[in-house]
Every structure is written in C-alpha cells, then in structure tokens.
Amino acid sequence: MHLVLLEGDVAVASYDLVDDPFMISPDGSGKRGYVRVRCHDGTQYWLLVGRGGHDLGRKAAPLAIPEEMQEKAAAAGVPLQRRTEVDLIGKEVLVDNWLTLCAIMTRARAYPSYKEMEYLLAALSRHDVLRVSEVLLVSGLDPAIMLAVVAKAIQTGRVETELAHQLFGMHSQLKRVRS
Amino acid sequence: MTTSRNRKLIPPPFADLSKWPAPDEELLSKEDRIVYVARKRAVEMYASGVTIEGITAATSIIRDQIFYFVRRCVTGAEDGMIAGFRALLPWQRLAGYQRREPVRHVAGGGSGGCAGALSQLFSRFPEVEKHVRNRFLGTSSAVPVARIGYTELHGEFLDQLRALDFTEDDWPFNTANYGYKSLRAFCIGLLTEQPSRWFGARAGDEAVRRHGVGSGYHSVFPKLRGYGACQLDFHKVDAMSVIILETEDGARLRVPIARWHVGFLIEERWNLIVGAFVVLESTPSGDSVLEVIEAALRPHEAQGEDAFCHLTIDGKVFPAQLMPDLAYQGFSVLKMDNAWSNAATEVVDNIIRTVGCAVNFGPVKAWWRRHPIERIFGKLSERGLKRLPSTLGSGPKDTRRANPQEQAIKFEITVRDLIDVIYACIREHNEESNEGSSYASPMGALQHGLATAESGVFLQPLPRAAQQDLKLLSHIEVATVRGDISKNVRPHVRLGRWRYTNPILANAYGLIGRQLVIYCDRRDVQVAHATVLDTGEQLGALEAPFSKRGQHMSWRNRVLMHQAGQSERLGSNGTSVAAQWCDAQGEKLRERSKLARNKKRASKDALVLAKVDADQKRLEATDKSDLPSLPESPSIRPKKGTFFDFEPPMSGPVYLGD
Numbered sequence: 001m002h003l004v005l006l007e008g009d010v011a012v013a014s015y016d017l018v019d020d021p022f023m024i025s026p027d028g029s030g031k032r033g034y035v036r037v038r039c040h041d042g043t044q045y046w047l048l049v050g051r052g053g054h055d056l057g058r059k060a061a062p063l064a065i066p067e068e069m070q071e072k073a074a075a076a077g078v079p080l081q082r083r084t085e086v087d088l089i090g091k092e093v094l095v096d097n098w099l100t101l102c103a104i105m106t107r108a109r110a111y112p113s114y115k116e117m118e119y120l121l122a123a124l125s126r127h128d129v130l131r132v133s134e135v136l137l138v139s140g141l142d143p144a145i146m147l148a149v150v151a152k153a154i155q156t157g158r159v160e161t162e163l164a165h166q167l168f169g170m171h172s173q174l175k176r177v178r179s
Numbered sequence: 180m181t182t183s184r185n186r187k188l189i190p191p192p193f194a195d196l197s198k199w200p201a202p203d204e205e206l207l208s209k210e211d212r213i214v215y216v217a218r219k220r221a222v223e224m225y226a227s228g229v230t231i232e233g234i235t236a237a238t239s240i241i242r243d244q245i246f247y248f249v250r251r252c253v254t255g256a257e258d259g260m261i262a263g264f265r266a267l268l269p270w271q272r273l274a275g276y277q278r279r280e281p282v283r284h285v286a287g288g289g290s291g292g293c294a295g296a297l298s299q300l301f302s303r304f305p306e307v308e309k310h311v312r313n314r315f316l317g318t319s320s321a322v323p324v325a326r327i328g329y330t331e332l333h334g335e336f337l338d339q340l341r342a343l344d345f346t347e348d349d350w351p352f353n354t355a356n357y358g359y360k361s362l363r364a365f366c367i368g369l370l371t372e373q374p375s376r377w378f379g380a381r382a383g384d385e386a387v388r389r390h391g392v393g394s395g396y397h398s399v400f401p402k403l404r405g406y407g408a409c410q411l412d413f414h415k416v417d418a419m420s421v422i423i424l425e426t427e428d429g430a431r432l433r434v435p436i437a438r439w440h441v442g443f444l445i446e447e448r449w450n451l452i453v454g455a456f457v458v459l460e461s462t463p464s465g466d467s468v469l470e471v472i473e474a475a476l477r478p479h480e481a482q483g484e485d486a487f488c489h490l491t492i493d494g495k496v497f498p499a500q501l502m503p504d505l506a507y508q509g510f511s512v513l514k515m516d517n518a519w520s521n522a523a524t525e526v527v528d529n530i531i532r533t534v535g536c537a538v539n540f541g542p543v544k545a546w547w548r549r550h551p552i553e554r555i556f557g558k559l560s561e562r563g564l565k566r567l568p569s570t571l572g573s574g575p576k577d578t579r580r581a582n583p584q585e586q587a588i589k590f591e592i593t594v595r596d597l598i599d600v601i602y603a604c605i606r607e608h609n610e611e612s613n614e615g616s617s618y619a620s621p622m623g624a625l626q627h628g629l630a631t632a633e634s635g636v637f638l639q640p641l642p643r644a645a646q647q648d649l650k651l652l653s654h655i656e657v658a659t660v661r662g663d664i665s666k667n668v669r670p671h672v673r674l675g676r677w678r679y680t681n682p683i684l685a686n687a688y689g690l691i692g693r694q695l696v697i698y699c700d701r702r703d704v705q706v707a708h709a710t711v712l713d714t715g716e717q718l719g720a721l722e723a724p725f726s727k728r729g730q731h732m733s734w735r736n737r738v739l740m741h742q743a744g745q746s747e748r749l750g751s752n753g754t755s756v757a758a759q760w761c762d763a764q765g766e767k768l769r770e771r772s773k774l775a776r777n778k779k780r781a782s783k784d785a786l787v788l789a790k791v792d793a794d795q796k797r798l799e800a801t802d803k804s805d806l807p808s809l810p811e812s813p814s815i816r817p818k819k820g821t822f823f824d825f826e827p828p829m830s831g832p833v834y835l836g837d
Binding site for chain 1: 407509512532533537632634636639640641642643645
C-alpha cells in the first residue's frame with residue numbers, strides 16, 4: 001500500500017526494492033530490505049516498511065529501525081524513514097483512488113496513446129477545469145486509453161484532482177497545473 | 180488542550196490531553212466523580228501552565244499531589260498506552276498487584292490472606308514458573324504432551340514444589356485446593372500475555388489463524404467502491420455427474436466424474452458474482468483461473484453455449500451479459516488464495532497485463548478472508564447441488580447419498596445440467612436483496628452505483644485492441660521437434676496427441692530435436708503459433724492434422740475426449756477375429772486327429788494354422804510397443820463374422836500418432 005501511495009506522489013521519479021522490504025520475521029531477525037526512492041529533484045530516501053503501532057494481540061510496539069540500517073543509511077548519506085500500517089489510517093480514499101488509477105494505466109500500457117494525449121492537452125488548453133466524463137465523450141477515441149492518459153497526467157502532476165477525500169470517477173474535476 | 184512549554188512532566192508526544200484515555204464519567208459514583216473531576220482539573224490546569232498555587236486554590240490539591248497525579252497520568256498502562264486520566268480514578272491500580280509480605284495461612288483457615296501468593300512463589304522460583312508456562316503452552320523440550328489438562332499440570336506443579344522441600348505448612352499445601360485455582364487463573368491469564376501461542380497450544384491452528392478476525396482493526400485494503408476488488412476462489416462440487424462428450428464423428432462418450440470444481444469471481448463491495456467457470460479437473464490449475472476471469476470479461480455473445488443457462492428466462496447469467504456496457508469491465512485488485520496453483524507466474528503476469536489489477540495472495544486456509552465466497556458457496560450448495568439425486572452429500576454417511584453413480588448414469592445427469600443449476604443460483608443470488616447491501620440486490624446496487632457519480636463506480640473497460648485480441652487464455656507450451664531424416668519423416672511437433680506442422684517447419688530438417696515455443700489458444704486446438712526457443716525465429720501458424728481440421732474444441736476437452744475414448748475402447752476390447760478363427764480351427768484339428776484318418780490334410784491345415792498364428796502374434800507385438808500411449812488409429816471394432824469381412828483400407832494419409 002505504501003508503494004501505491006508512492007505511485008501517486010508527484011515528487012517521486014522512481015523507486016526500487018532492495019532485498020525484500022516486505023519480509024517480516026516475528027522476532028525482527030533476518031536481513032531487512034528497504035525501498036529506495038528517487039525524487040525528481042535528484043534527492044533520494046529509503047523507506048523501511050513493517051508492522052507497527054499494534055501487533056495483533058500484543059501490546060503496542062513501535063517499529064524499531066535496526067541500528068545496522070541506520071548506519072547503512074547514514075553511510076550512504078540518505079535519510080531513512082519508516083512506514084507502518086498506522087501511516088495508512090485516514091488515507092483509505094487516497095489508496096483506493098491510486099489502486100484504481102494504477103489499474104487503469106497498467107491495462108493500457110501496451111497500446112499507443114498519442115491521439116488521446118493530444119486531445120486531452122488540447123482540451124486543457126481551452127478549459128482550466130474539465131470533468132472526466134467530458135473527455136470520454138469523444139468518439140473515435142478509446143475510452144480505456146483516454147482514462148489511462150488522464151491517470152498519467154495526474155500522476156505526473158500536469159493535472160490535479162481531489163483524490164484524498166473523494167473517490168475518483170466520472171464526476172472528478174481535472175484542473176490544469178500551470179508550471 | 181495542549182501543554183505549555185515549561186511543564187516538563189508531560190512529554191511532548193503526549194502533549195495533547197484530548198487524546199489521553201479517559202474513563203466514562205457517567206458511570207462513576209457520585210463520590211468518585213467528585214474526586215476524579217477535581218484531579219482532572221488539576222492536571223489540565225498544570226498542562227495549560229497555571230501556577231501551582233493557582234491549581235491548589237482551585238482544586239484543593241496540594242503541590243506534591245499535583246505532580247504525583249501528573250506522573251501517574253503519563254505512566255504506561257497494561258494496554259500499551261499511557262494511563263491518561265484513568266490514573267486519576269480513586270483506588271485505580273496501574274500496575275498488577277505484587278505481594279511483598281510472606282504468605283501466612285493456616286490450613287482450614289479459609290481462602291483469605293493468600294492474594295499474590297502464586298506470583299510471589301514464581302518470583303522466588305522462576306524455574307517453576309518456566310516449567311508451568313512451557314508445559315501449558317506446549318513448548319517444553321521434553322516429550323510434549325498434547326494439551327496438558329489443568330489437573331495434570333497442577334500435579335506436576337506440586338511435584339516440583341515437593342522437590343524443592345515445600346512442606347504442609349507452606350503455600351499452597353496449606354490451602355484447601357492446593358493452589359489449583361491460582362494456577363488455573365495464571366494459565367488463563369497467559370492468554371492476554373501471549374495470545375497466539377496460547378491459542379496454538381490450547382485451541383489448535385485454526386484458532387490461531389482466526390485470531391485476526393474481529394480484532395477491531397480494519398483492513399488496510401479499502402472496500403470503498405464497487406468493482407474495486409474482486410475475489411477468486413474454487414469450490415469443490417460434491418455431485419457425481421456424467422460428461423457426455425460428443426465428437427465430430429458422432430461418438431458419444433460417457434465420462435463419470437465423482438467430484439469437480441467451480442471457480443467464482445466475486446466483486447467484494449456487493450458480493451456480486453461477476454464470473455464463474457466449471458473445472459472438470461481433480462485440481463484447478465492456472466488455466467482454470469484464467470477461464471474464470473475470462474468468463475467475467477467476455478460479453479454473452481462471445482461465450483456461446485458455455486455461458487447460456489437453460490433455467491433462466493433469457494439464458495443470461497452474469498452482469499456483463501445482463502448489461503452489455505459492462506463487457507470487458509476491469510477492476511483494480513484481485514484477491515486469491517495461494518493454496519492452489521494460482522501462484523503460477525505465467526498466470527499472474529497474464530492477469531496483470533490484461534486486466535491491469537494488482538494481485539493479492541491471502542494465507543492458506545484463511546476462510547474468513549474469503550467470507551463472501553464461502554457464504555455464496557454454502558448457499559449454492561444448499562439450494563441446488565445437494566438436492567440433486569446424484570449428490571454425494573457431505574460424505575459416505577450423509578443420508579442424502581443414494582448410490583450416486585448409478586443415479587448419474589441412469590438419469591444421465593450431465594455436467595450441462597449441473598452447470599445450469601449453478602448458473603441459475605448465481606442469477607438468483609445476484610438479484611436477491613441482502614442485508615449486506617442495505618437490502619438492495621447486488622445487481623441493483625451495481626446499477627445504482629453506476630448511476631451515482633459520487634459512488635466511484637464507473638465503466639473502465641479494457642482497451643479495444645485488447646478486447647478484440649484477448650490474450651488472457653493464450654497458453655505457452657515448449658515442444659521438441661520430431662522427425663527422422665533417415666526415413667524422411669518430416670519435422671513436426673506433437674501436441675495433445677495431434678501432429679502439428681506447416682510448410683516452414685516441415686522443410687526445416689535442421690530443427691529436429693530442437694525445441695519450439697508454441698503459443699496456443701486454450702479455447703481452440705486449431706490455433707497454435709510456433710517460435711524457435713533458442714533463436715526466436717518465428718515459424719508462423721501451425722496446422723493441425725489434415726483429418727482434424729475443422730474440429731474446434733478446447734484443449735481441455737480434447738484431453739478429456741482422448742481419455743474417455745481410450746477408456747471406452749479398452750472396455751470394449753475382446754478376442755480378435757483372427758484369434759477366434761485360430762481357436763476354431765485348432766478345435767477342428769483336435770477333432771480330426773482323434774479319428775486319425777487325415778494326417779496329411781491335418782498337417783496342411785496345421786501349417787496354415789501355424790502361419791496365421793504367427794501373423795497374429797506379429798500384429799499383437801506391433802500394438803504392444805506403443806503402450807502406454809495407445810495410438811489413435813481408425814476404429815476397427817471386433818466383429819462377429821467370417822475372417823474375410825474386413826473393411827477397405829482408409830483413404831488419405833495416416834500420420835504417426837493419429
């Protein structure tokens with residue numbers, strides 16, 4: 001889920017998994033993997049993903065960052081952040097929206113999208129705000145690819161829409177981001 | 180309310196008093212409430228920076244007590260949080276009771292005066308506590324005793340104390356129950372301390388797995404919109420049935436099947452069944468998973484007879500059939516149980532590539548994660564399948580079981596019949612109101628969701644190119660090129676007992692012995708494309724054998740047909756005509772030799788008989804060399820008649836393996 005939110009972070013350029021960040025051993029032993037996140041501004045940080053806050057049936061035990069990981073991050077000169085399920089509380093709508101947008105993009109990945117992209121850019125140049133339903137009404141364009149183009153535009157920050165408190169859908173308003 | 184800067188007794192993480200745990204003041208007695216409210220006010224005033232003198236003047240609580248109460252409030256409680264305002268309740272104990280005084284108890288003196296005795300004993304003799312813990316929780320290094328009872332554990336406990344020279348004057352020997360109640364309470368208390376270990380030792384693996392159910396913590400997987408997440412799982416159908424397979428040449432093959440499976444794809448938000456597929460295999464495979472998903476995607480017309488139900492008014496079953504706009508509707512998450520072969524990489528990749536969804540594998544045997552599917556399975560079984568005359572019931576002793584195989588063949592209860600029942604139940608489920616959807620039916624809820632923009636439900640089909648060329652059921656096989664240069668047997672590959680080739684492959688003698696990657700369409704055995712494995716050279720579309728062209732069936736049905744056909748052929752096997760003739764002639768010779776008059780003729784007949792016998796043996800030797808995979812030869816049924824009534828030879832080439 002944390003990686004799903006990374007997909008929706010405009011500042012993030014890419015990320016990759018080092019070792020296995022999601023291998024959770026009950027006693028915390030074993031090699032800890034992490035997620036290496038690279039940002040558009042050239043910076044990077046590491047994410048340590050695990051369970052914390054409340055382990056089922058046990059008393060609250062915050063996820064401790066192993067010392068070796070801290071030393072490793074310090075040696076690499078990158079900040080190390082931890083993420084647990086507690087960090088997802090209150091972000092359910094955002095997670096659901098990005099799961100949907102990622103699925104929309106993935107299923108259209110292998111198909112050309114230049115016509116749909118041209119149309120969207122032209123429409124945004126004429127209107128500051130557009131509803132999703134309006135860009136899908138055009139005949140001759142593939143609605144699946146059109147949706148994927150919209151999702152990509154949101155992901156890259158060209159367009160913004162309310163995703164934190166409202167489910168993405170036909171009613172969502174797309175606002176052009178002027179850089 | 181937050182603390183002001185100079186109140187150091189309250190650490191910054193707990194500075195927001197509104198988040199402190201607090202008791203329900205309405206439940207306190209009048210006297211306790213008065214005390215509590217004053218203390219609470221004092222702590223709040225301290226946090227807000229009021230002077231100590233001001234607090235004392237307002238609450239009548241002196242300085243030392245103010246600091247004492249504040250420290251108690253930020254102390255950790257047993258539930259892992261800070262005590263908060265709970266610590267201000269009169270007589271509230273924050274830590275467990277710890278006895279300090281030695282136990283002084285006289286036998287027969289009642290149960291008083293022994294509070295904390297067991298804890299005190301354990302603190303003096305930690306090895307005794309360790310023994311009790313390990314024996315009760317089943318982690319002893321000695322030979323384990325499954326679920327030791329409390330009485331037996333108590334006996335061991337007393338033995339340990341006797342070994343430590345405890346006498347009748349020492350607790351627990353000077354009590355009526357010898358500490359049994361305390362020991363039992365201690366063991367039950369271990370549940371709070373180590374619940375997973377406790378359930379594993381005392382209630383079994385199933386109870387451990389169930390520990391996450393109803394924990395009060397909601398899933399990180401949001402279920403906020405329809406067609407967001409779907410669950411896929413298979414259910415074993417306990418109804419014996421008979422497949423009637425009709426071949427292109429008119430043969431009807433009967434295949435009894437004891438049990439089979441049906442896979443469901445269920446949308447999670449409304450428990451709407453969006454796809455289903457019958458799996459005629461002992462264990463569902465990756466192909467089965469893809470069939471289920473494709474059943475949910477393809478519109479009614481594209482599925483033909485497979486998705487038609489004879490028990491519904493219009494023959495339609497699934498949402499994509501009832502609402503054509505939903506054809507090829509995608510979803511964002513697919514949840515599957517990884518106990519099956521669902522985890523095959525090729526299958527998962529195919530699903531992700533086609534549908535675009537994320538795939539979530541749940542733990543094995545975690546039925547509660549799949550509760551929508553389990554609930555629907557239960558309903559379908561009760562309403563449809565267990566009531567049919569061919570049911571196997573729930574086991575051999577189920578009274579509903581009444582010679583199911585005979586019933587199945589007698590009534591010819593075909594898989595088609597059972598599929599119709601399942602599909603009719605699916606349609607009924609999808610159109611029945613239920614409490615989970617606020618008394619709307621799943622289909623009704625879907626239609627409402629599509630009509631309501633804020634619901635987040637919208638049409639998100641697959642790209643048109645993907646719809647036209649749905650590769651979900653494409654299957655990859657690696658086959659070795661066969662052939663023989665010495666005998667000029669042209670290069671070909673054998674797939675499903677058929678010989679496939681094309682002009683390119685048939686002339687590529689250099690490929691004999693090398694491997695090809697074959698891309699097949701699971702739904703049609705006529706569709707196969709080949710590529711050379713190590714070079715990537717494309718060989719194009721392969722052609723099925725000449726005699727089989729025009730036969731369109733799925734790969735699975737072809738396997739079933741071969742199995743059933745060979746089984747039936749072996750079942751109808753008998754003595755060959757030639758052997759029967761030999762037997763008859765041999766009988767005649769024996770009769771003649773008794774008369775001892777025609778020795779010359781007998782010798783001549785014996786030579787003819789021997790020659791026929793030798794020919795027959797040669798033929799039988801050729802047949803046996805192809806076992807266990809019997810060649811698919813034109814059927815020559817054993818005939819009752821004269822030896823010379825053979826059928827004329829077949830016209831057209833006969834390929835090896837046909």
